[in-house]
Amino acid sequence: MALPPDGSEAAAGPTGEGRAAAEEEPEGPLPERVRHRVVVLAGETFAGLRVAELPAPLRQYARFTPSRRIKYGASAIATALETDAGFRHRVAARLRTDQPELAQALTEGTVPPAADPVEVAAAAYVLRPPGWVKLLAVAGEETQRAEAEHADEERTRELERLREEVHRLRTAVREDTDRHRSELEAARRESDAVHRKLRSALSDVRRGEAALRKVRAELDEVRADASAEKAAADAEARRLRARLAESETALETGRRAAREGRSVEDVRLRLLLDTVLEAAQGLRRELALPPADFRPAQTVEAVEPGALTPHDVAQRALADDDPALLDQLLALPQAHLVVDGYNVTKTGYPTMPLDKQRMRLLGGLAMLAAQSSAEVTCVFDGAELDVPVLLAPPRGVRVLFSKSGQTADELIRRLVRAEPPGRPVVVVSADREVADGVARAGARPVASVMLLRRLARA
Incomplete structure (x- = not known):
C-alpha cells in the first residue's frame, strides 16, 4: 500500500484491502518482546521527522537520545502507534525503506522462513497487511514457544549447575569431615600429652609444697635462734655503751686538764711571736726596705706559664x-x-x-x-x-x-x-x-x- 509524499493516508480514504486490515484487531495485548521491538522501530523514526510531524504527546521526547526515548517514552510511543494512523504510516514508510525485503514479503502474504518471529510480528503490526492479526498471533505463539524452550534450557543448565554444586559441596563436606577427624585425633593425642604433663606438674607441686613446709620450719627455727642472739647482742651493746660513756667521761676530763695546761704555753708563745714581729717591722722601717711581695725576677720580660692568648x-x-x-x-x-x-x-x-x-x-x-x-x-x-x-x-x-x-x-x-x-x-x-x-x-x-x-x- 503506497503512501502520499507527506506520509498520511490518501485523501479518498483507505482502499478496500486497507479497510479490511484496519477492521482487524488482535485478540489480546502484544507480547512483551514484540511490543518492545515495535517501540524501537517507532523510536528510530524520530530522527527523520520534524517536531511538527510528531504526535503532540511524543514531541517532548524528540530531543532525547534513542535509548532514553525508549526508556521514558515507551508507553506514549505504543499508544501513538495504536491511535494515530498517520504516525504509524510514517513508521511503516521508514520500515519499508530499512527492510524492503521483509516488507514486500509481508505485503504479498508470505513470511521468510529464516526471519525472526519477533521481527515479523513487529513489522506486521506496523505495516498491517491483510491477515496481520494472524501473523501476530503466530509470531506470539512462536515467541512463547522460543521463550519456553529458552526457559527449559535455562532450567536444565541451572539444574546441571546445582548438581555440580551439590557434588562439590558433598566432596568438600567429606574432605572437611576427614580433616576434622584428623584434627580431633591430633587434639586427643595432644590432650593426653597435656594431661600427662599436668599430672607430672601436680606431683612437682606437691613435692615443692612439702619442701616449702620444710624450709618454713627451718626458717622458724632460724628466726628463733636469731631472736635469742639479738637479745644477747642487745644486752652486750647496752653494757658496751655504758663502758663507752664511762670512757668518754674520763677522756673529756683528761682533755680538759690538757687544754688548761697547754693554754699557758700558748699565751707565752703568742707574746713572744708578737714581740718578734714588732721588732721586724721596726727594723724594716729603719732600713726602708721595699715590700716583701716584690721580687727582682719580676722585672725580666717573659711569658708566664698559663698566661695564654x-x-x-x-x-x-x-x-x-x-x-x-x-x-x-x-x-x-x-x-x-x-x-x-x-x-x-x-x-x-x-x-x-x-x-x-x-x-x-x-x-x-x-x-x-x-x-x-x-x-x-x-x-x-x-x-x-x-x-x-x-x-x-x-x-x-x-x-x-x-x-x-x-x-x-x-x-x-x-x-x-x-x-x-x-x-x-x-x-x-x-x-x-x-x-x-x-x-x-x-x-x-x-x-x-x-x-x-x-x-x-x-
Whole structure:
C-alpha cells in the first residue's frame, strides 16, 4: 500500500484491502518482546521527522537520545502507534525503506522462513497487511514457544549447575569431615600429652609444697635462734655503751686538764711571736726596705706559664676537632663562646624536630657554661621559625634569634664586632663563610664537630 509524499493516508480514504486490515484487531495485548521491538522501530523514526510531524504527546521526547526515548517514552510511543494512523504510516514508510525485503514479503502474504518471529510480528503490526492479526498471533505463539524452550534450557543448565554444586559441596563436606577427624585425633593425642604433663606438674607441686613446709620450719627455727642472739647482742651493746660513756667521761676530763695546761704555753708563745714581729717591722722601717711581695725576677720580660692568648692556644699540637682545644680556649680570661645554633644541631642530630634540637643543644651549653665560667651566647636563625618561640633560656646561656630579613650569620658577625679588641671570642660554626668573616674580625673559629664532641664528653 503506497503512501502520499507527506506520509498520511490518501485523501479518498483507505482502499478496500486497507479497510479490511484496519477492521482487524488482535485478540489480546502484544507480547512483551514484540511490543518492545515495535517501540524501537517507532523510536528510530524520530530522527527523520520534524517536531511538527510528531504526535503532540511524543514531541517532548524528540530531543532525547534513542535509548532514553525508549526508556521514558515507551508507553506514549505504543499508544501513538495504536491511535494515530498517520504516525504509524510514517513508521511503516521508514520500515519499508530499512527492510524492503521483509516488507514486500509481508505485503504479498508470505513470511521468510529464516526471519525472526519477533521481527515479523513487529513489522506486521506496523505495516498491517491483510491477515496481520494472524501473523501476530503466530509470531506470539512462536515467541512463547522460543521463550519456553529458552526457559527449559535455562532450567536444565541451572539444574546441571546445582548438581555440580551439590557434588562439590558433598566432596568438600567429606574432605572437611576427614580433616576434622584428623584434627580431633591430633587434639586427643595432644590432650593426653597435656594431661600427662599436668599430672607430672601436680606431683612437682606437691613435692615443692612439702619442701616449702620444710624450709618454713627451718626458717622458724632460724628466726628463733636469731631472736635469742639479738637479745644477747642487745644486752652486750647496752653494757658496751655504758663502758663507752664511762670512757668518754674520763677522756673529756683528761682533755680538759690538757687544754688548761697547754693554754699557758700558748699565751707565752703568742707574746713572744708578737714581740718578734714588732721588732721586724721596726727594723724594716729603719732600713726602708721595699715590700716583701716584690721580687727582682719580676722585672725580666717573659711569658708566664698559663698566661695564654687565643693565638698561643691555636699553635698547640692539637687536632682541629679535639675537644681539649675548646677547653683551652674557654680557659682564657673573659672568654666569650658564640654558637651558630642550627649549624651545630643539624650537624649533630638533624633528624630531630627543631624544638628538640634547640632544647638538647641549650642543655649541653648550660653544662659547659657552668664548667668553664665563660660567657656563652647561642644564635638561632629566626627565618626558619613559623611562629615566635616561647623559650626560657637556661642559666648561664644567652639565647638570640635573628630578626626578620636577617640571617644568623649576620647576627654572629655583629656580635663579634661588638666585642672590644683583645677579648678572646670563640665562634662555633661549620660554615666556611662565617668562619672566615669572624677570623678577620679577630675571633677564633672552631668546627661544630669539636663542640659536639665536647658536649658528648660532658
